[in-house]
Amino acid sequence: MALPLRTLAPLLALLLLLTSGCDKENDDVLPLPDSPVYNKEIALRIFTETDYSEARWQDSKMNLTLKLRRVSTNLPKDAIVVDTTFGWMPFQKLPLKGAPLQLDKQLQGVHKEQDQLVLDVTKVVSINGYETVFRYQQALDHEKRQETVEVKL
Numbered sequence: 001m002a003l004p005l006r007t008l009a010p011l012l013a014l015l016l017l018l019t020s021g022c023d024k025e026n027d028d029v030l031p032l033p034d035s036p037v038y039n040k041e042i043a044l045r046i047f048t049e050t051d052y053s054e055a056r057w058q059d060s061k062m063n064l065t066l067k068l069r070r071v072s073t074n075l076p077k078d079a080i081v082v083d084t085t086f087g088w089m090p091f092q093k094l095p096l097k098g099a100p101l102q103l104d105k106q107l108q109g110v111h112k113e114q115d116q117l118v119l120d121v122t123k124v125v126s127i128n129g130y131e132t133v134f135r136y137q138q139a140l141d142h143e144k145r146q147e148t149v150e151v152k153l
Contacts, residue, residue, distance in 0.1 A: 036112045041146045042068070044082075044119070047100035048153040052091035060091040062153060063124040068105065071116040081107060081117075088126070094153050112142050121151055 044066060052060070068082035082105055095101050110117070117140035125132050140147055 037109055038112065038145060040107045040110050040117070040140075040144075042105045042107065042117075042140065043146075043148045044068075044103040044105070044151055045100040045148060046086075046095060046102070046151045046153065047097045048094045049097055051096065052094060057091040059129070060125070060127045061088045062091065062094065062126070063088050064151075064153065065120075065122040066103070066151065067120040067122075069118045069120065070107070070110070071118055072111070073114045081105060110142075119149060119151075123153065 046064070046066075064086040066082060066084050067080060070079040070081055072079070082103065084103065086101075107117070119138045119140065121134075121136050121138070123134040125134065138149065140149065
């Protein structure tokens, strides 16, 4: 069955307009790359998972020091962002996970390639007069603009 030219002509014209030389360039918007400089929010949650309410812990205590450093590849020295010491805390009064101590800090202008954020934790534990020192470091994650760091006592 052949279509008459009067019917076929408008269809061909429409098809020609849809597929002809008025091609629109592919202007897809590419996402902007992540900026190497960003702001970061840090929450330090300090707690113990052990209940020290028993009488045997009565003469035990802990001294906690937290130091958050910004280590840079282009600056001559580390920048100390947080430097805090919690004095001697009796074991029986250490915060439990359900009600932790929390320190919040906002950092401006952190450079993804040049800065590293490191948390230094020092715990001095005294049990019945005998002291032991525990130290460790934890690197923070550049991929997280908001980060919660758990400091377990």
